[in-house]
Amino acid sequence: MREIIIIFLLLSGSLFSLVAAIGLLRLPDILTRMHAATKAGVLGTGLILLSHAVYFSDLAITLRVLATITFLWLTAPIAAHLIGRAAYCSRVRLSENTWIDQFGHACGWGEAGQEEADTGEIDPDSR
Template sequence: MIGDIALCLGGALLILGAIFTLLAAVGVVRLPDLYTRMHAASKAGAVGGGLILLAVALVSMDAAVVLRAVIGIIFVLLTTPVSAHLLARASYIAGYRAGESTVRDDLKTRLEQSSAPLITSSASN
């Protein structure tokens, strides 16, 4: 009885995770510029991957697999936003600009207000 409920719930989570992952892939293909593509991949991809790992943990009924899946979910939720932020900032510094539909550039405004350099170096020559 409990096993059947876990299988049905695991299947529903797996399908929901697959839908989020598909939406992330569609966003990467269809969105206009690097930053919106990165946003789709990081947000929907992390949620989709987390739901799939949660489904694996629920269906496995094994403590070792559940622990690994939970650690995987925590890892994905902690590293995906940080890596997306770092990639976006590196792309901005490298000169990639947002598409025409973007209405705000907060980093440009912040840099214009301060005299701080875009890249700081700890090594002195």
């Protein structure tokens, strides 16, 4: 019974990790890529850490695993928030499916440089 749980946790965890990586490669713009990387990455890593706790079934290890999962759940959204704001403020081209943007404020930029505001590293064709 315990082995079935371990196998289920391991396989679903690595499946979600794989989905996160494929999503990072395939999705159209940085904000949607971050959806895949943050959520699937956190869930996949959390499931695999849980499988570790079930495998060793020891109080000290279980507590350490839970502390790690809590830490990941607290920090991953913060990192995502920082990266997302940095990307938005550097005016990364968003996917053309994006149909509404209520954020719109210029991160303390003023109104100038609305067009190509970056160093020119951003390839216009990359989406």
